[in-house]
Amino acid sequence: MVSRTGPRRSESVRLAVLNAADDLLVEQGFAGTTIEGIATRAGVAKQTIYRWWKSKVDILLDALAEDAREALAWREPAGTPAEDLVTHLHRVAGFFEEPAGQVLRALLGHAQLDKDAAASLRAGFLREQRERDLEGLRGIVRRHTGSDPEEATLVRLADLLLGPLHYRVLVLGEQADTAVLDTSARLVLELAARQDP
Known part of the structure; x- marks a missing residue:
């Protein structure tokens, strides 16, 4: 039909x-x-x-979105905010070692040389994942501080949380370091508490 x-x-x-x-x-x-x-x-x-x-890039973008929807989703609370945040970071680190994570690495590399691929990646998967990350982190911060952070603060906290992991994996080509992940989670929650009036 x-x-x-x-x-x-x-x-x-x-x-x-x-x-x-x-x-x-x-x-x-x-x-x-x-x-x-x-x-x-x-x-x-x-x-x-x-x-x-239209292209293999479009297929890979669809494959990435399909795989990440479950793999990078923020889970329901299972422990303290700190424990849940660390668990999520370890899941993201694990994602980079899976085939879907290799697809993401390949698309990010290709996007440096192809502006159309970069635009598609940013407008699709990266935007959607950013929204999921902000919403997931908002829930963690709310549980930790008892209130919602301001949007600008939430954005900065997300950058601080995920930046070190992405740098280690995507720039240095190394596996995520457990101590770095744990420290990132702890510092983000400390900063979130300071923002709380």
Whole structure:
């Protein structure tokens, strides 16, 4: 059946394409991942892929969004605010070691050279994840201080929380250091408490 926006995507075909793109990127890197390779691995025709995605970047962006929706979600409270914050940071660090994290690294690298890819990454996944991070951190700070932080303060706290982790992983190419994650969480909560009137 055809809708006004074009043929409907089969969910199983969509997932096959996204999984194939993930797998190929991990195996062959960004340059070695092609539409042809994705189509072959997914068992679909190239025309099927081009009907729904313009490029391999678009496929990888969809794959990243699909994987991160659950992997980078903020969980319901399970301990103290400090414990929950540290747990979340460790989950983010773990994400970078998974195939989806490798997709994110590849897209961030490619975005440095391709302004359209950078715009798509920022307008889609990065914006959505930023919103999730701000909302999740807001809940932690509210539990810790008893009140909501001002929006500008929340933004700065999110930068301070995630910046060291992203620097270690994305700039230095190292695994996250447990002591750095624990210290980042502690300092963010201390600063949040100072902002509380």
